[in-house]
Amino acid sequence: MRALIVEDDKALARTLGEMLKSVHFESDICNDGESGLDWSLSGDYDLVVLDIMLPKKDGFSIARELRKAKIAAPILMLTARTETDDKVRGLDSGADYYLTKPFEMSELLACVRALTRRQGEVVMDELSFGDLKLNLSTCDLAWGDKKVRLGKKEFSLMHIFMSNGEAVVSKDTLINKVWGFESDAEDNNVEVYISFLRKKLAFLKAPVQIATLRKFGYRLERTDT
Amino acid sequence: MRALIVEDDKALARTLGEMLKSVHFESDICNDGESGLDWSLSGDYDLVVLDIMLPKKDGFSIARELRKAKIAAPILMLTARTETDDKVRGLDSGADYYLTKPFEMSELLACVRALTRRQGEVVMDELSFGDLKLNLSTCDLAWGDKKVRLGKKEFSLMHIFMSNGEAVVSKDTLINKVWGFESDAEDNNVEVYISFLRKKLAFLKAPVQIATLRKFGYRLERTDT
DNA sequence: GTAAAGGTTCAGGCTTTTTTCAGGTTCGGG
DNA sequence: CCCGAACCTGAAAAAAGCCTGAACCTTTAC
Secondary structure (H helix, E strand, C coil): CEEEEECCCHHHHHHHHHHHHHCCCEEEEECCHHHHHHHHCCCCCCEEEEECCCCCCCHHHHHHHHHHCCCCCCEEEEECCCCHHHHHHHHHHCCCEEEECCCCHHHHHHHHHHHHHHHHCCCCCEEEECCEEEECCCCEEEECCEEEECCHHHHHHHHHHHHCCCCCECHHHHHHHHHCCCCCCCHHHHHHHHHHHHHHHHHHCCCEEEEEECCCEEEEEECCC | CEEEEECCCHHHHHHHHHHHHCCCCEEEEECCHHHHHHHHCCCCCCEEEEECCCCCCCHHHHHHHHHHCCCCCCEEEEECCCCHHHHHHHHHHCCCEEEECCCCHHHHHHHHHHHHCCCCCCCCCEEEECCEEEECCCCEEEECCEEEECCHHHHHHHHHHHHHCCCCECHHHHHHHHHCCCCCCCHHHHHHHHHHHHHHHHHHCCCEEEEEECCCEEEEEECCC
16 A cells, blocks of 8 residues: 655654554655645555645645546545634545644544545446456446346346356256245246347357256356357 | 434434535434444445444444444544544544534535545535536536426435446335335335436436336436437 | 425336247257 | 257247326425
């Protein structure tokens, strides 16, 4: 993890760097607003610690420009200003947390933990098999730029196949998982849906097929040609 | 958007509810920790405002249990305790922001905006999906120079769709977020409103539609021509 | 108090999904 | 090579889910 510290008080900046090191951040330090903005625009930081009063460019503008540039790193604004208006302005400029000096290091670190905790929770739910992708939040199956919508049962089936990789899945398993444990669905139901899915895969021209293993079941296979 | 306010000071809780209403949150209120946890575990809130000192169960435990249950809603911790240790404890329990009483409402609202805004948007007075814009302060939906005014329910629905991008939103989710999760609204209510929204989108001639994914729910789609 | 706007309920009709069915094809063992 | 079991698939029936106009109710603004 990398942090950028934009702070003109060099002693404080160094201390911050030390502290962040203890939670596994490598820090770079900028002592004025302009270089702070330049560096942070690189987009390589996982955290930006911003003072407000800075030479050349204030923290509000930096935050605003970062957000305008779609840089999503959490911004921790750090300042001596305690006015409510400043806080509001800071947060509305794009900062994620506003901490007023003086503060204890333990508090700063807790903020950093809170801010970075969220990072990993990117909910781009997607299953893939080679270049075939099943998007769990939009419910469609895609290969390259082609997309197909799946019905609910088709989706469940595909979901099972794609979470099993190349393993064989028996019809019984499919029936139990898709139709339910206590259902009277027959093998033919599965066959019909497999057929539907094959059509859609063909439409996508995906280099993936659902292979039949007689008496055993089905599995996904790459059709590298 | 729905918020849960867990606060035993009933007057404050009501005031908070009022404030949140101005940024388009419908709020439910719990006056003790146990019910607060139960309600928030439903997972249908977009924000949880938590007091720390509460009857029956304190805010720290609630935050911890919510995170354990993988509920990702932002938690705003709100308390009179100013000790650094408490702040650290609060943030480390899973809270995303720690605000000490007394605070001004403008500050609270700025926190809420910071917590709920999507990455990359500087000011939260407008949501957009492609060129379709939803103005959060006037409740207007606009495309190009055409505008329509949305009713409150229409607005809430659209708000949810537009903050979810292309992801599918189930009817249950919509009911829980728009009508409240203890309401007796039925699927048909949603359908009726979807129908209203579609008319308005058609009127705007916006290249966006609300697509039905049978048995899954709805989602926004670009109708690139 | 009244009107307008917003919200809810209902029923009939429409569309998509799911099941069923039947005839055809493929596979593997004898 | 032949046969039966297993599998495929188009079509059509059945079921489930969805849409929407209209009537009715509730709230809001004046």
